[in-house]
Amino acid sequence: MNKIIEHAKNLKTNHQLIVKSKTEVFYILIIDREVSATSEIILESGAALHAYYLFLNNKSELNFKHTINQDAKIIARSLVLSESELKVRAEYDFVGPASFGEIKADAVLSGAANLKYEAILKIRPEAKQSETRVDLRLYLNSPSAHGQLIPQLEVAANDVKAGHSASTFKFSNNDLFYLQSRGLSAAQIIALQLKSLSNIFVQGLDPETSKLLLGLINQSI
Amino acid sequence: MNTNESLWEDSNQSDYMKQSRVGLDEALIRQISADKNEPAWMLERRLASFELYKTKEMPTWGPDLSKLDLSNITYYAKAMDKPAESWDDVPADIKNTFDKLGIPQAEQELLAGVGAQYESTAIYHSLKQELSEQGVIFEDLDIALQKYPALIEPYFMKVMPASLHKFAALHGAVWSGGTFLYIPKGVKIEQPLQAYFRMNAKGMGQFEHTLIIVESGAEAHYIEGCSAPRYGVDSLHAGGVEIYVKEGARFRYSSVESWSKDAYNLNTKRAMVETDAHMEWVGGNFGSNTTMLYPCSILKGDRSSADHLGVAFAGEGQTQDTGAKVIHIGRDTTSNIVTKSLSRGGGHAIYRGLVEISPSATKAAASIKCDSLILDDASRADTIPVMKINNETATVAHEASTGKINDEDLFYLRSRGIKESEASAMIVNGFIEPITKELPLEYSVEMNRLVELEMENSIG
Numbered sequence: 001m002n003k004i005i006e007h008a009k010n011l012k013t014n015h016q017l018i019v020k021s022k023t024e025v026f027y028i029l030i031i032d033r034e035v036s037a038t039s040e041i042i043l044e045s046g047a048a049l050h051a052y053y054l055f056l057n058n059k060s061e062l063n064f065k066h067t068i069n070q071d072a073k074i075i076a077r078s079l080v081l082s083e084s085e086l087k088v089r090a091e092y093d094f095v096g097p098a099s100f101g102e103i104k105a106d107a108v109l110s111g112a113a114n115l116k117y118e119a120i121l122k123i124r125p126e127a128k129q130s131e132t133r134v135d136l137r138l139y140l141n142s143p144s145a146h147g148q149l150i151p152q153l154e155v156a157a158n159d160v161k162a163g164h165s166a167s168t169f170k171f172s173n174n175d176l177f178y179l180q181s182r183g184l185s186a187a188q189i190i191a192l193q194l195k196s197l198s199n200i201f202v203q204g205l206d207p208e209t210s211k212l213l214l215g216l217i218n219q220s221i
Numbered sequence: 222m223n224t225n226e227s228l229w230e231d232s233n234q235s236d237y238m239k240q241s242r243v244g245l246d247e248a249l250i251r252q253i254s255a256d257k258n259e260p261a262w263m264l265e266r267r268l269a270s271f272e273l274y275k276t277k278e279m280p281t282w283g284p285d286l287s288k289l290d291l292s293n294i295t296y297y298a299k300a301m302d303k304p305a306e307s308w309d310d311v312p313a314d315i316k317n318t319f320d321k322l323g324i325p326q327a328e329q330e331l332l333a334g335v336g337a338q339y340e341s342t343a344i345y346h347s348l349k350q351e352l353s354e355q356g357v358i359f360e361d362l363d364i365a366l367q368k369y370p371a372l373i374e375p376y377f378m379k380v381m382p383a384s385l386h387k388f389a390a391l392h393g394a395v396w397s398g399g400t401f402l403y404i405p406k407g408v409k410i411e412q413p414l415q416a417y418f419r420m421n422a423k424g425m426g427q428f429e430h431t432l433i434i435v436e437s438g439a440e441a442h443y444i445e446g447c448s449a450p451r452y453g454v455d456s457l458h459a460g461g462v463e464i465y466v467k468e469g470a471r472f473r474y475s476s477v478e479s480w481s482k483d484a485y486n487l488n489t490k491r492a493m494v495e496t497d498a499h500m501e502w503v504g505g506n507f508g509s510n511t512t513m514l515y516p517c518s519i520l521k522g523d524r525s526s527a528d529h530l531g532v533a534f535a536g537e538g539q540t541q542d543t544g545a546k547v548i549h550i551g552r553d554t555t556s557n558i559v560t561k562s563l564s565r566g567g568g569h570a571i572y573r574g575l576v577e578i579s580p581s582a583t584k585a586a587a588s589i590k591c592d593s594l595i596l597d598d599a600s601r602a603d604t605i606p607v608m609k610i611n612n613e614t615a616t617v618a619h620e621a622s623t624g625k626i627n628d629e630d631l632f633y634l635r636s637r638g639i640k641e642s643e644a645s646a647m648i649v650n651g652f653i654e655p656i657t658k659e660l661p662l663e664y665s666v667e668m669n670r671l672v673e674l675e676m677e678n679s680i681g
Binding site for chain 1: 580593595596597598600601602603604605606607608609610611612613614615616617618619620621622623624625
């Protein structure tokens with residue numbers, strides 16, 4: 001398994017990653033300090049990329065441009081835990097036939113967080129028989145937090161499956177009642193929720209990397 | 222209602238156009254206002270709108286409008302000096318057009334009232350007597366402005382201000398004709414009211430204004446239809462619709478727009494929805510070169526709600542940029558958006574939507590579902606939803622999918638002896654059924670027929 005772990009402090013303003021043909025790469029990007037950067041990520045034919053984007057509590061502006069060629073596969077997970085202003089524009093450009101994309105992002109906003117998250121899926125005419133999906137979820141944890149979700153689909157081929165969803169999520173009153181009746185405070189319930197989201201986020205990673213990310217998330221909380 | 226291809230092929234002689242001119246300046250705006258003998262405040266608003274129009278830029282997003290030559294549009298043309306009092310008094314050539322649409326027959330059979338506009342002015346308006354006895358007003362807006370200026374003035378271009386965008390400003394400057402519908406407190410109208418707008422002349426601009434006030438506890442359904450013949454020269458429709466749904470009222474606005482492919486349809490429709498009130502938009506967008514239309518509900522009152530249902534069909538050379546906007550302001554407000562788009566023959570269908578949850582909109586809930594069907598390799602469909610969430614108690618869910626006609630469905634129908642084109646049309650009609658079923662039967666049939674015409678590439 002090829003694994004690349006990149007921290008914000010090492011991220012160049014214009015960063016490029018090329019996943020070579022028929023290669024599988026786990027790419028973990030940790031944004032734990034203020035940064036403004038553009039990343040270009042190219043998946044050559046038959047390549048597979050598992051991308052993990054972790055955004056922790058810092059004012060930042062990130063642009064990602066992913067190009068997905070024939071038979072290439074991208075599975076991208078993002079977790080945003082923010083109390084600051086954060087802008088993320090993630091473009092996924094499917095240019096080759098039979099390409100595959102599964103993009104998920106969860107955002108938990110606290111304090112005076114202000115998030116703008118754009119996930120743009122472009123299915124080019126050549127990308128026949130491609131299958132793509134993006135799911136964005138937002139949790140506002142504070143009355144002064146603001147979130148803007150834009151899951152955008154641009155489909156120029158008809159023999160494809162393309163879908164997206166975006167939603168807010170929160171505990172139902174029944175769930176809250178149950179947890180509180182078990183003696184959990186509001187803060188503990190939120191911590192539990194973050195732990196659950198964090199565990200979902202690191203699924204698929206090796207234990208060592210999972211431990212690293214969960215540690216960073218705990219510190220951040 | 223009756224749809225046939227001649228609606229987009231046939232145009233009448235338009236001698237009245239000799240009195241009209243191409244282009245827009247302050248003198249024309251003053252002439253329109255003087256012609257209608259408007260109150261001074263209306264002229265002032267027109268001129269203020271014109272100043273805004275001159276300063277506002279063309280939209281920098283959305284479809285390409287660079288080929289729309291605004292200096293080559295006729296902004297005002299009067300087909301008749303005043304609306305006819307009976308259908309028999311309408312000039313034969315104009316009547317013939319509306320007869321083809323089945324308007325007089327529909328009036329007798331299923332409508333509570335009917336209005337018809339030809340170019341810039343209304344040619345006919347009628348309302349069932351029992352409704353006028355209950356205080357319902359259904360008039361050409363020009364006439365209503367003479368009769369009820371104090372009723373109109375507080376509402377006119379308030380929910381749709383001229384400052385909204387360039388075409389709202391243009392509309393505010395040159396609006397002409399349209400509908401004024403006033404439904405008094407508690408009055409419930411079971412049969413729909415309808416208005417039909419026809420742009421006939423070459424290079425024409427139509428800027429009708431629809432102003433609807435639904436008082437507390439009232440209920441009604443209003444339907445608008447629009448069409449224009451094909452000339453090979455651009456025409457412009459920049460109508461405006463303002464709806465005020467008061468406390469506990471319910472209102473449904475349906476429109477079936479089938480413009481020719483010469484027409485730019487840049488329409489603005491907005492509703493203000495008060496406490497416990499409900500607003501429903503049901504729309505079908507067919508034809509036109511380019512459509513930009515995003516009906517908007519402002520859920521101002523607590524527990525107010527809105528449904529937006531829409532179908533758009535983008536055929537060859539067409540861009541249908543349509544969608545919905547909902548702004549949640551009150552507490553416990555709910556909205557539901559369902560759209561279906563079809564693209565074929567190189568057409569480009571775009572869903573563009575905004576759901577905004579304001580900080581005050583505690584426990585707001587919004588659901589958005591938009592599906593696109595791409596019928597061939599040359600066409601495309603985009604979905605651009607924006608969700609702005611500024612209250613942590615909100616529940617917002619958006620779901621969208623894009624695909625093609627399922628091969629297995631097509632195979633099944635063909636194995637039952639149905640031709641491929643008919644099978645495709647059946648599947649497409651099934652796809653849009655959640656929207657068409659919300660229309661009265663006659664209009665539902667009309668929309669299905671428009672889809673079939675689009676599938677045959679016949680419209681415009």
